[in-house]
Amino acid sequence: MEMLSGIIDNYYYMVAIILFVIGMYTMLTHANMIKKVIAMNIMDTSVFLMFVAIGYTHGAQAPIIKEGADTIYANPLPGALILTGIVVAVSVTAYALSLIVKIYRYYGTCDYDEICEIRSQE
Amino acid sequence: MGLADHFPALIIVVMFISAFLSPLLYRWAEKVSSYFVTASLLTAFVFSVALLVQVQQSGPVLYYMGGWPPPWGIELRADPLRVYILIVVISVSLWIFLYALRDLKHELKKTVIGWYYSLYSILVGSMAGIALTNDLFNLFVLMEICAISACAIISIKEDRECLEASFKYLILSAMGTGCFLLGVAMLYMATGYLNYSFIQVELAEAIIHYPLNIFTAAALFIAAFGTKAALFPLHVWLPDAHASAPTPSSAMLSGLVIKIYAFALFLMFYQVFPKTMLDTIPLNEIILWMAALGTMFGSIYAMIQTDLKKMLAYSSIGQISYIFMGIGFHHDLALVGGFYHIMVHAVTKALLFMTAGVIIYSTGVRKISDLAGIGRVLPLAMLAFTIGSASMIGIPGTGGLISKWYLALSALEIGRPFFVLVILASSLLNAIYYMPIVINAFMHQEDFQHDVRTVPLFMQVSLLVGMVFIIISGFFSRPVVSLLEQAASLLF
Numbered sequence: 001m002e003m004l005s006g007i008i009d010n011y012y013y014m015v016a017i018i019l020f021v022i023g024m025y026t027m028l029t030h031a032n033m034i035k036k037v038i039a040m041n042i043m044d045t046s047v048f049l050m051f052v053a054i055g056y057t058h059g060a061q062a063p064i065i066k067e068g069a070d071t072i073y074a075n076p077l078p079g080a081l082i083l084t085g086i087v088v089a090v091s092v093t094a095y096a097l098s099l100i101v102k103i104y105r106y107y108g109t110c111d112y113d114e115i116c117e118i119r120s121q122e
Numbered sequence: 123m124g125l126a127d128h129f130p131a132l133i134i135v136v137m138f139i140s141a142f143l144s145p146l147l148y149r150w151a152e153k154v155s156s157y158f159v160t161a162s163l164l165t166a167f168v169f170s171v172a173l174l175v176q177v178q179q180s181g182p183v184l185y186y187m188g189g190w191p192p193p194w195g196i197e198l199r200a201d202p203l204r205v206y207i208l209i210v211v212i213s214v215s216l217w218i219f220l221y222a223l224r225d226l227k228h229e230l231k232k233t234v235i236g237w238y239y240s241l242y243s244i245l246v247g248s249m250a251g252i253a254l255t256n257d258l259f260n261l262f263v264l265m266e267i268c269a270i271s272a273c274a275i276i277s278i279k280e281d282r283e284c285l286e287a288s289f290k291y292l293i294l295s296a297m298g299t300g301c302f303l304l305g306v307a308m309l310y311m312a313t314g315y316l317n318y319s320f321i322q323v324e325l326a327e328a329i330i331h332y333p334l335n336i337f338t339a340a341a342l343f344i345a346a347f348g349t350k351a352a353l354f355p356l357h358v359w360l361p362d363a364h365a366s367a368p369t370p371s372s373a374m375l376s377g378l379v380i381k382i383y384a385f386a387l388f389l390m391f392y393q394v395f396p397k398t399m400l401d402t403i404p405l406n407e408i409i410l411w412m413a414a415l416g417t418m419f420g421s422i423y424a425m426i427q428t429d430l431k432k433m434l435a436y437s438s439i440g441q442i443s444y445i446f447m448g449i450g451f452h453h454d455l456a457l458v459g460g461f462y463h464i465m466v467h468a469v470t471k472a473l474l475f476m477t478a479g480v481i482i483y484s485t486g487v488r489k490i491s492d493l494a495g496i497g498r499v500l501p502l503a504m505l506a507f508t509i510g511s512a513s514m515i516g517i518p519g520t521g522g523l524i525s526k527w528y529l530a531l532s533a534l535e536i537g538r539p540f541f542v543l544v545i546l547a548s549s550l551l552n553a554i555y556y557m558p559i560v561i562n563a564f565m566h567q568e569d570f571q572h573d574v575r576t577v578p579l580f581m582q583v584s585l586l587v588g589m590v591f592i593i594i595s596g597f598f599s600r601p602v603v604s605l606l607e608q609a610a611s612l613l614f
Contacts, residue, residue, distance in 0.1 A: 091270065
């Protein structure tokens with residue numbers, strides 16, 4: 001019972017981990033390159049979700065300090081870090097997609113299995 | 123504050139400035155661009171040597187980026203070990219760059235060479251950053267920069283193998299960084315810090331309350347850095363990527379890039395996780411067994427290759443395992459061996475790839491079986507290959523022996539003679555696939571079958587530099603070893 005309530009209280013962490021595993025599994029097992037890139041993004045996003053969730057405090061406000069007011073503030077650092085993380089993920093995605101375009105020009109397909117077949121026939 | 127206080131940041135900044143200006147300069151004047159990158163690498167080298175002198179005189183140098191002290195700001199830290207890695211990275215990449223100046227002209231299209239200089243500078247700058255940074259999130263950003271530029275110097279050649287190989291590399295290294303960032307999130311959750319030193323202090327307390335978080339983080343770090351450094355079962359991307367790339371990229375990737383991740387994992391173990399943790403869970407043991415398998419299988423795979431560059435790439439998997447062994451033994455002599463091997467293997471593998479590049483440049487031959495009799499037409503290149511192979515096997519008089527000697531010594535010291543056998547057996551396996559090439563090249567009865575172009579002077583000089591260095595590192599290892607012993611005494 002204690003474990004169950006622990007899971008329910010921290011469900012956002014569970015969601016992040018489930019997304020992470022889905023992303024990783026798809027990235028490693030799917031033959032389609034576009035799907036691999038999408039999965040890569042799911043995986044990155046799940047980590048970002050987890051990071052942002054760490055900074056969340058229930059009932060807290062955005063960390064803009066008002067003089068004299070006695071309020072709780074959310075932790076701004078994870079949000080700031082994740083902005084950088086998103087930029088990095090976008091640039092990796094752009095680069096991966098541009099590689100796929102070039103590979104498609106050589107083989108006429110985005111599917112890794114088909115590429116292997118074409119190469120083995122040569 | 124004078125210039126001397128800013129060396130840690132300046133080393134990285136110089137390389138990034140060079141990255142942004144070199145394509146512009148290339149457009150304007152090709153020669154000037156290559157001189158400019160060489161000059162920036164030289165500047166970075168001078169700075170890092172000056173940093174070593176500072177560290178030797180007054181202990182570890184801490185540098186706060188933008189003047190913000192940790193835990194808020196990003197901290198760079200220069201201790202003897204990190205400066206050692208820094209100097210290895212910058213001096214080896216300077217040497218490879220001198221070789222690349224001639225080699226790139228025949229491997230790449232003329233228009234992209236300026237961009238290659240840019241990517242090369244970014245790669246060197248990010249590796250210097252990984253060696254110096256003391257902040258986990260900064261490490262993540264630098265790792266991504268390093269990964270993208272490392273993939274890009276493969277795919278810049280734009281033939282089919284290169285594109286496919288760099289896509290595979292990109293996907294697997296994205297998986298690596300994903301795991302790493304999740305690990306960072308776990309540690310941040312438990313401690314609330316990103317700075318290595320602060321985390322280490324805080325974790326000693328937190329490990330009692332949140333052991334699972336921290337163990338998960340450790341497992342994720344092993345997966346992340348293991349993938350990026352090609353630790354044995356996670357090495358699948360390496361052979362294609364390193365074999366199909368242009369020669370200077372192969373030398374760079376096999377020589378330096380995989381090692382910098384091994385070093386980052388080492389920093390995680392000794393500067394992020396608390397000392398008690400390494401005693402309670404067998405992290406080192408896991409690394410050690412993966413490395414022991416890696417030394418064997420890397421060599422066995424290398425034996426069945428027919429392509430020269432692919433063989434060298436598989437051999438890298440075997441050799442990186444020695445470095446992981448040095449980490450895994452958890453002993454100061456092993457550390458000396460492992461870190462000496464970082465330097466020796468960086469030079470040796472770069473030299474071997476350069477030799478392969480020279481052979482491809484001058485004869486167009488890539489297959490091992492076609493190399494018979496080549497020693498008589500390209501004597502200098504094959505002499506370099508012989509000395510490189512000798513260092514890989516660990517024949518006395520070359521640097522390879524010193525690192526294996528220290529590793530074996532520490533295996534005996536901690537009472538595990540089995541690993542001495544592993545080291546011996548893998549040396550023999552190395553001999554099995556390197557020696558036939560050398561013997562065939564010089565002793566083959568018939569003449570060499572293919573046309574031969576004369577090798578440019580620049581390439582010959584860079585081969586010569588590598589050979590001389592390997593011999594020197596075999597006979598005069600004392601200064602480096604004493605530096606490493608001093609560094610190890612700070613850790614244990």
